[in-house]
Amino acid sequence: MKVSLFITCLCDMFSSDVGKDTVEILERVGCEVDFPETQTCCGQPAYNSGYLTDAKESMKQMMKAFRFSDYVVGPSGSCVGMLKEYPKLFENDLVWRDEAKRLADKSYEVTQFLVDVLGVVDVGSTFKGKITYHPSCHMTRILGVKDAPMTLLKHVEGADLTELPAKEDCCGFGGTFAVKNSMISGEMVKEKAAHVSETGADYLVGGDMGCLLNIGGRMRREGKHVKVAHITEILNQH
Amino acid sequence: MSIKLGDASYEERVQEGVQNEFMRQAVASAQGRFRSGKQKQADKLGNWEDWRTLGEEIRTHTLENIDYYLQLLSDNVSKRGGNVFFAQTAEEANDYIQHVIKEKNAQKVVKSKSMVTEEIGMNEALEEVGADVVESDLGEWILQLDEDPPSHIVAPAVHKNKEQVKETFTEKKGYNQSSQPEELASFAREQLRQEFLSADVGITGCNFAVAESGAVTLVTNEGNARMATTIPDTQISVMGMERVVPTYEELDILVSLLTRAAVGQDLTSYVTSITGTRLEGETDGPEDYHLVIVDNGRSKILGTEFQSALHCIRCAACINVCPVYRHVGGHAYGSVYPGPIGAVLTPLLDGYEDHKELPYASSLCGACTEACPVKIPLHEQLIRHREIIVEQEKMTPRSERLAMKGFAKWGSSPAAYKMSTAMARSAMKPWTKDETVANGPGPLKGWTVNRDFPAPAKQTFRSWFKERQKGGES
Numbered sequence: 001m002k003v004s005l006f007i008t009c010l011c012d013m014f015s016s017d018v019g020k021d022t023v024e025i026l027e028r029v030g031c032e033v034d035f036p037e038t039q040t041c042c043g044q045p046a047y048n049s050g051y052l053t054d055a056k057e058s059m060k061q062m063m064k065a066f067r068f069s070d071y072v073v074g075p076s077g078s079c080v081g082m083l084k085e086y087p088k089l090f091e092n093d094l095v096w097r098d099e100a101k102r103l104a105d106k107s108y109e110v111t112q113f114l115v116d117v118l119g120v121v122d123v124g125s126t127f128k129g130k131i132t133y134h135p136s137c138h139m140t141r142i143l144g145v146k147d148a149p150m151t152l153l154k155h156v157e158g159a160d161l162t163e164l165p166a167k168e169d170c171c172g173f174g175g176t177f178a179v180k181n182s183m184i185s186g187e188m189v190k191e192k193a194a195h196v197s198e199t200g201a202d203y204l205v206g207g208d209m210g211c212l213l214n215i216g217g218r219m220r221r222e223g224k225h226v227k228v229a230h231i232t233e234i235l236n237q238h
Numbered sequence: 239m240s241i242k243l244g245d246a247s248y249e250e251r252v253q254e255g256v257q258n259e260f261m262r263q264a265v266a267s268a269q270g271r272f273r274s275g276k277q278k279q280a281d282k283l284g285n286w287e288d289w290r291t292l293g294e295e296i297r298t299h300t301l302e303n304i305d306y307y308l309q310l311l312s313d314n315v316s317k318r319g320g321n322v323f324f325a326q327t328a329e330e331a332n333d334y335i336q337h338v339i340k341e342k343n344a345q346k347v348v349k350s351k352s353m354v355t356e357e358i359g360m361n362e363a364l365e366e367v368g369a370d371v372v373e374s375d376l377g378e379w380i381l382q383l384d385e386d387p388p389s390h391i392v393a394p395a396v397h398k399n400k401e402q403v404k405e406t407f408t409e410k411k412g413y414n415q416s417s418q419p420e421e422l423a424s425f426a427r428e429q430l431r432q433e434f435l436s437a438d439v440g441i442t443g444c445n446f447a448v449a450e451s452g453a454v455t456l457v458t459n460e461g462n463a464r465m466a467t468t469i470p471d472t473q474i475s476v477m478g479m480e481r482v483v484p485t486y487e488e489l490d491i492l493v494s495l496l497t498r499a500a501v502g503q504d505l506t507s508y509v510t511s512i513t514g515t516r517l518e519g520e521t522d523g524p525e526d527y528h529l530v531i532v533d534n535g536r537s538k539i540l541g542t543e544f545q546s547a548l549h550c551i552r553c554a555a556c557i558n559v560c561p562v563y564r565h566v567g568g569h570a571y572g573s574v575y576p577g578p579i580g581a582v583l584t585p586l587l588d589g590y591e592d593h594k595e596l597p598y599a600s601s602l603c604g605a606c607t608e609a610c611p612v613k614i615p616l617h618e619q620l621i622r623h624r625e626i627i628v629e630q631e632k633m634t635p636r637s638e639r640l641a642m643k644g645f646a647k648w649g650s651s652p653a654a655y656k657m658s659t660a661m662a663r664s665a666m667k668p669w670t671k672d673e674t675v676a677n678g679p680g681p682l683k684g685w686t687v688n689r690d691f692p693a694p695a696k697q698t699f700r701s702w703f704k705e706r707q708k709g710g711e712s
């Protein structure tokens with residue numbers, strides 16, 4: 001099966017390992033992965049701040065970049081969730097309407113793709129350590145992916161999973177919210193970091209780089225030694 | 239009081255909220271109780287999502303035919319001997335109510351809890367004409383004694399703990415018992431009983447008004463609405479125009495959703511329906527009944543992309559799950575309507591000028607949308623507000639507008655995008671130490687006051703992928 005990787009700008013810049021892990025996992029389960037070079041950002045930073053016109057410029061580039069892909073798979077619930085919103089945003093745009101729908105229909109977050117499309121629940125990884133998982137808001141509520149990440153993590157040999165208290169609460173990232181409403185966002189991430197500490201886990205795992213940068217950055221600031229890992233990093237240990 | 243509360247700036251309000259440890263603890267624990275109560279009820283019902291769909295359908299249908307149902311309601315209230323007044327504005331509503339009070343020469347007015355009367359500032363208007371207005375909902379009464387506005391639409395005094403309530407009672411009413419909730423409540427009951435017995439006029443809000451019968455329905459746990467609607471001879475109900483429901487059948491469903499979503503109960507202790515005046519042959523009911531239907535900006539929302547905000551049944555489920563609300567409390571919103579629904583509704587009813595920060599007071603986590611029993615897409619409406627603030631009102635700073643123009647160029651040009659990702663690491667170098675940015679420049683400061691920022695990776699993904707392809711590695 002041919003799959004195009006949607007790397008997401010955050011992973012492209014800050015965590016190229018996530019991209020590598022995603023590629024390797026997909027190949028391991030039999031996919032052929034390509035990387036359309038002209039992809040940029042899903043447009044979310046501008047869209048969520050109210051700059052729809054500016055956001056659409058980036059969105060159009062994404063539609064062009066993935067025009068010939070069969071499947072688009074990305075390591076982020078939030079960014080893939082954004083792609084899924086395109087049809088609504090281009091509803092009245094005769095030029096882009098169909099393309100928006102096509103892109104939305106063929107796009108998947110990586111754990112969603114593995115479990116729901118490929119039917120893979122065990123990617124054959126082994127990992128030693130105590131893990132707690134933060135289900136990011138956009139992954140669960142916008143994209144509606146609630147179970148796939150846990151399904152995969154439960155099949156990781158050796159992983160000791162422990163539940164994060166109040167896991168469904170937002171970590172306070174929210175894109176530009178973290179900067180614009182810095183004080184509120186700061187209180188939210190402090191609360192999340194405290195919950196992570198309560199679990200006694202060695203690893204905080206999540207499916208969205210934004211949240212992980214946020215929570216990880218806070219824990220580091222507090223001098224806490226919890227390691228932060230994108231879910232693909234755990235799934236690619238073997 | 240009107241929709242807008244106080245004159246403090248948004249930043250000041252947020253700061254005050256965040257620094258108020260007492261309030262934050264009280265709010266967090268109340269949120270916890272409300273949330274688990276609602277969850278239990280939803281689980282017990284089993285098909286919560288179907289109920290939500292039903293709730294949404296009822297509200298959509300009603301709002302789409304609101305002129306018809308309001309007319310029907312009005313006809314039925316009139317048939318039952320009541321007077322109906324449509325108030326376009328807060329002033330019109332207050333004028334009418336003042337007029338009734340003056341005509342009755344009323345000295346004392348007892349009120350049951352009502353958000354719309356807060357919205358229009360009715361209490362102040364009545365005090366202007368010399369009436370003594372007494373709130374009879376326990377939370378509202380505490381706040382009235384304290385001259386403090388509500389901070390939650392269902393539990394108005396949620397920001398106070400029992401010690402603070404005891405202090406208020408002691409100071410204002412000579413209370414001399416403990417801070418046990420039972421003792422506090424029984425003291426309040428005694429005091430309020432006197433007020434009910436001596437009141438000339440009873441004023442209530444309205445949870446739902448049933449068009450087919452003209453019945454105004456009140457949902458309470460304290461029974462105070464029942465007292466306010468049985469003792470005084472003159473009664474006034476004030477409702478936002480969107481409170482109407484077609485028949486008792488829809489009322490049943492919406493009340494079921496409301497009590498579960500609001501307080502995690504199958505049903506509240508009291509659900510009271512009142513219809514007009516005492517007609518011949520009837521044994522109870524007031525001599526004089528007035529229904530004031532308030533528009534105050536609502537009809538402007540009809541037919542717009544925000545219409546579904548009028549579906550709101552004021553259950554506060556969105557407030558109870560909101561992490562922003564948890565940390566800043568209700569007063570930080572500077573509106574009688576706090577939380578996610580407040581952030582959506584306030585700018586619609588009262589304009590952007592005084593409330594332009596509210597749509598941004600959300601991380602867009604979507605917890606509100608998921609919680610709403612009538613499926614209002616709250617977080618999406620917050621984004622729509624932001625679009626209007628940016629694209630129509632042009633209220634955002636120039637620096638931000640330029641940055642977003644830059645974003646559009648960057649995101650639409652693969653070459654520029656590629657170059658910037660490749661250069662990000664060296665560009666961030668001056669602020670980077672041990673692969674970490676602890677004190678970032680420009681907008682990044684907002685981030686780094688609370689947490690570290692990572693240095694961009696040594697190698698971008700795309701260059702890795704390219705090298706790998708070149709190397710023919712599989």
Ligand code: SF4
Binds near residue numbers: 551557579611614
């Ligand atoms: S918006 Fe929805 S959840 Fe919030 S108060 Fe209204 S009905 Fe309840």
